[in-house]
Amino acid sequence: MRSLVVRYSKAQLKIQEMAFVIVAIIIFFLIAGIFIFNIWRTGLKKDIEMQRIEKSSEIALKIADSPELGWASSTSSCDNCIDLDKALSLKERISSGSSYKDFWGADISSIRIRLIYPQKNGECNKVNYPNCKTITLFNKTEDFHYVGSYVSLCRHDEKKGGYFKCELGKIEVSAKGLE
């Protein structure tokens, strides 16, 4: 039986050698590229999350002072004071289809106002208001983490001849990406 012997010329060997080196270099750069891209993406993700948290805290204050919630009369105004009557009206408007859900940004998934002191219980509605604890303006998702600010919750109380009554509360905002 005659054996087949393949003979390579010197030039062919060099081409093969070069081809292997080039392939190896490409593979090396690809792996390095993927590694660098992953590090960059992780950094970017963290930056975005930090920005969202910062933005949520700012938004909580902004919303508290917005004309939709802020407590103000024609003669005076109050920083970080929420008009509780307006808050419940806004909740009703949103539940009846007003587009306030996306007004403060599509990233905002939930806004709620909680009475801290005096202690009361339950979600507010037209029947139990003002003897209730929480007004959830809207709630797009169940998966959230709240960031908030302390505020005064004010309303006109008809007792004792009628006066403005303010209590301690908190406005809380949840945004996509907060953990």
Added chain:
Amino acid sequence: MSLNNKQGFEFSFGWIFALLFGAVIIFLAVYMAFNIVAGERRASDVGLTKSFDTLLYPVGTGLESNKVTQITFPVETRLMFQCNSNGDFGEQIIKTSASSSLGNKYSQNPINVKSKDKYIFAGSSIEGKDFLTFVQPLNLPFDVADLVYFISAKQKYCFIVSKTSSVGKELDNLKKNNYYFNKSVFIGDLNDCPADSNKVCFNSGAGSNCNISISGNQVIKGNKIVYFDGGEIGNSLLYAAVFSESDYYECQVKRLNKRASELAKLYIEKQKMSPAGCGLGLGAALETYANLTKNFNNTKNSLGDVVSLAKEIRRQNEELSCPLF
């Protein structure tokens, strides 16, 4: 490769392979480098726009009202403002592009950030490193929104108005608390205005050397006229018309009216469910106001009616023992 053969060049397979492969590698490297730079630039612009958007929150909450706030970007930046009046609230569109020494100075198509609760009045595209901003609330008849005015520190405005007038007093107060604003905004005589400034003339007729003329309730810019109301509601719309372009101003005022309409509906709801019976008797007027502002057309045809009804609602509200707002 051999040059000895006079019939032509002789390329060995090794050379052809190396040249082709080398060209492909160099092309890919250059392509990737350009893509990475473009991507980084885009990511940086998005970050910048988001930061700028967040930065405007304290400005817009009234915490910094009656005061000029200076915003300094790390590099020369182009800010673009657009307005969309569609939908229940319309949209404020903000685009930022940081200058770069690679390729075009500014990105041709920067990513935009949209917000429904901001009302920025500025030129459609302004450039610079330092920007100046101040805020005025719009009460029509209740607090509708904070109007944010934005100019580049490079821009100059000269108001030909007496320092004792309401506009003169307001601007003079703002000038006193910011060095850059003092260098950008001038109050006084037309002859004292810097040559490169936008000259804002009051009640002196259109034309001559004025870039912007204010006559009665009209603001005339070139061949375009927009309207404001400088009475009880203050000078917020006057500044808005001066610092922004006519079409943009009309769009933003339309957006403000849409918000006023939603707020009126909110106050109607509050009046209906208020346990203390606040705002009794205001319902019908608020209903009319909500419809009027929702169907706001332009400042020429609609603003006068909106303002006069707003004044009437304010008067009625102030007479109540438990006012609605």
